[in-house]
Amino acid sequence: AQKITQTQPGMFVQEKEAVTLDCTYDTSDPSYGLFWYKQPSSGEMIFLIYQGSYDQQNATEGRYSLNFQKARKSANLVISASQLGDSAMYFCAMPRAGGTSYGKLTFGQGTILTVHP
Amino acid sequence: NAGVTQTPKFQVLKTGQSMTLQCAQDMNHEYMSWYRQDPGMGLRLIHYSVGAGITDQGEVPNGYNVSRSTTEDFPLRLLSAAPSQTSVYFCASRRGAYTEAFFGQGTRLTVV
Numbered sequence: 001a002q003k004i005t006q007t008q009p010g011m012f013v014q015e016k017e018a019v020t021l022d023c024t025y026d027t028s029d030p031s032y033g034l035f036w037y038k039q040p041s042s043g044e045m046i047f048l049i050y051q052g053s054y055d056q057q058n059a060t061e062g063r064y065s066l067n068f069q070k071a072r073k074s075a076n077l078v079i080s081a082s083q084l085g086d087s088a089m090y091f092c093a094m095p096r097a098g099g100t101s102y103g104k105l106t107f108g109q110g111t112i113l114t115v116h117p
Numbered sequence: 118n119a120g121v122t123q124t125p126k127f128q129v130l131k132t133g134q135s136m137t138l139q140c141a142q143d144m145n146h147e148y149m150s151w152y153r154q155d156p157g158m159g160l161r162l163i164h165y166s167v168g169a170g171i172t173d174q175g176e177v178p179n180g181y182n183v184s185r186s187t188t189e190d191f192p193l194r195l196l197s198a199a200p201s202q203t204s205v206y207f208c209a210s211r212r213g214a215y216t217e218a219f220f221g222q223g224t225r226l227t228v229v
Contacts, residue, residue, distance in 0.1 A: 033215045045220035091159060097214040103148050103167040105218060109159040
């Protein structure tokens with residue numbers, strides 16, 4: 001079975017500071033990847049960043065970076081220089097690429113980030 | 118440039134009624150999924166499909182049916198609505214297992 005866990009129901013950060021959102025995973029797939037999505041209060045799901053387990057360097061997309069630590073089975077999202085518009089729900093998600101659940105994309109419970117001015 | 122089109126956006130049902138949530142994508146994606154989102158529980162997978170004619174159950178399939186007769190369409194049927202199915206429903210599609218998912222705008226369903 002595959003499991004994704006986000007242990008921080010809510011996080012607060014001051015504008016212009018960096019924040020790390022935690023995501024831990026458990027999978028039996030020999031290769032895997034992890035996505036992060038943002039859901040603002042308007043409700044749409046926005047793709048932020050992806051990294052595969054065999055990627056040598058941590059992925060970065062603008063102010064977003066993925067801190068992948070395979071030994072700890074964690075793939076944390078780091079947002080640098082937080083902006084008020086970063087206030088949203090953030091989800092990590094992992095796809096199954098093998099076994100009987102091939103194709104399944106599982107999401108964590110989400111973390112609500114609030115950026116204070 | 119439609120992407121994933123999900124209808125309706127809002128729906129109120131009475132207990133016991135049935136309905137179909139529509140989902141269509143124009144990106145020729147093989148993978149399509151239905152999720153429900155409830156407070157504090159993230160997105161839970163209801164059903165998914167890896168291609169036309171192939172569907173499988175997710176974490177919370179009870180009370181829902183799907184079929185995938187074409188690559189483009191993946192409707193979700195509620196057989197006999199219950200208040201526990203009050204939720205926000207999202208359809209998503211993606212090209213492959215390791216590619217980003219594109220989401221519909223969501224359906225807010227209330228069962229009274």
